[in-house]
Amino acid sequence: MEALTEDEVRASFVNCTKGEAQRINLPGPLDAVYWEHLDFLGWRDPRADQRAYIVLPWTNGPVGITLRAPQPKRKSLVRSSMCSICLTVHSASGVASFVAPKAGPAGREGNSVGNYFCTDLQCSRYVRGTLKSDAATFMEESLDPAERIHRLRAKLEGFTRSVLGDVLV
Structure with missing residues (x-):
């Protein structure tokens, strides 16, 4: 993933108002993020644990x-x-079930989609093996890291498409 500025991150959000995007608590200094090791930037709001955010590369620029x-x-x-x-x-x-309001009119009507994510939103690190799960059970995979990264990106793209719905970004 390419490095993003604070303004780019805030402008990327598709399922909230511009005012809400300006009030989002960012995950700390963005220049300290190891962007080259990320498929998406994901974080929990340090001031409101029930809020979380993801920003990922998309066709016409990042989508938050x-x-x-x-x-x-x-x-x-x-x-x-x-x-x-x-x-x-x-x-x-x-693992937690995260729910995202849909983008555009559907989201303003209260429609949302959900998916199970790692609670810390560090999926990129898990597929690369730089972070280990605390589970007592471990599943050995036959896919190499590049294939796991490709699968993660495909699943994330599917989730993002369900959030975007008819809104093309």
Whole structure:
């Protein structure tokens, strides 16, 4: 992923107002982000844990999506869940159902889509093996890292298309 400025990140959001985008708490200094190791920039709002954001490269520039997360659950090392984007197995608290309002008129009418993401939104690091899951169960994959990255990008593209709906960006 190419490096983005604060203005580019804020301008990328498609499912919130411009005013809401200006009030988003960014994940810290963007010049400290290792952009070359990311397929998307994902973070939880440090001031409001139920808010989360992802920004990803798209055809005509970056697309940002606001997400809502459920209330945090108690950590369980007995139960496991799998992220739908990177297919990493986590303890039950390591995966959450995030919901995104749809872009455009559909979103203003209250329509939304959801998907299971790693709660820390660090899918890019999990598929590259630079971050390990805390799950008691581990699934060995036969795909090499490049194939896992390609699969992650395809799944993320599908989710993004469902958020965009009829709104073309």
